[in-house]
Amino acid sequence: SASAEVLREEAAATRDAALSDLLPFGLAVHHAGMARTDRALAEDLFSDGHVRVLVSTATLAWGVNLPAHTVIIKGTQVYNPARGAWAELSPQDVLQMLGRAGRPQFDTFGEGVIITAHSELRYYLSLMSHQLPIESQLVSRLPDALNAEVALGTVRSRADAAAWLAHTYLFVRMLRSPSVYGVSRAEADGDSALASRRADLAHAAAVELERCGMVRYDRRGGRIAPTELGRVASHYYVTHRSMAAYQQHLRAGAGDIDMLSVFALSDEFRLLAVRADERMELARLSERVPVPIRDATAAKVAVLLQAHVARLQLPGFALAADAVYVTQSAARIFRALFELSRARGWARAARCALGWCKQV
Secondary structure (H helix, E strand, O other), X not given: OHHHHHHHHHHXXXXXXXXXXXXXXXXXXXXXXXXXXXXXXXXXXXXXXXXOEEEEOOOHHHHOOOOEOEEEEEOOEEEEOOOOEEEEOOHHHHHXXXXXXXXXXXXXXXXXXXXXXXHHHHHHHHHHHOOOOOOOOHHHHHHHHHHHHHHXXXXXXXXXXXXXXXXXXXXXXXXHOHHHHOOOHHHXXXXXXXXXXXXXXXXXXXXXXXXXXXXXXXXXXXXXXXXXXXXXXXXXXXXXXXXXXXXHHOOOOOOHHHHHHHHHOOHHHOOOOOOHHHHHHHHHHHOOOOOOOOOHHHHHHHHHHHHHHOOOOOOOHHHHHHHHHHHHHHHHHHXXXXXXXXXXXXXXXXXXXXXXXXXX
């Protein structure tokens, strides 16, 4: 057939060996490890109907608009490097993937299949039959969000911060579901605009930022002004917890060992644990990298970063995913460490941090 001829021609031209073997059978794969041309080829052949089955990673559901008749989600757990563990797909991810099936302009109906553990069956059945509200997560990140506004100059006082909160989704959800956010029914009835609660949230966030040295906060008058530390954190998207750790542990004479140890203290890596099955492999890798770190968790972060710089091969999916997570954050964190050292006039520490900026 015409499709078979097209698939044979494209299979001969593709660079990916697995894709080349699968295309003649009307099958294709799609993942981030493939060359961009091969990914585009798989997408085009599937959308044109030459490829009948496309096996892809979960990111395809978000990044590429490919309608299908049937979507099969094989397994609902994905590795989350930020947590250092396997986690269930979010409801939004599942609905987005299933939404590819049976698009009205392309098909009259579609089918969605979820293959998951029996313990999760009730959860996914409720997901299909009930609407789950999307709650705000701003409270957990409020100090960092407020610091960004203070650094920009849009918030200069506690009153400004409370007014800014009135324009957030958090405020919308607090009005709709006050009990979820710790607001009593009596408080919600007595203060329809939740002005007191917004002022309390702004005050608590400002106090936390002041403790970390990121703002100057006049508790009596309510004035909030940024510090150099806060500006650096806002510019490089570094959390207030990370900046507090840098402020406590970074020293003027910091060398490579000190700089990597401080880097590993970043809040981004707090859940990056050393698993039992990784100990031997990390020990072998630590013998091949030039900068040794003693602390176990810090050593993992430092070893993975140095393995990336040295282009060492990492065995195992979880360890490779952790390495990607560490290296994705490395450039901005080291640049923040450089700016922090430069602002304090620490030439040696600044030079060391700049060296790592260039390497990563």
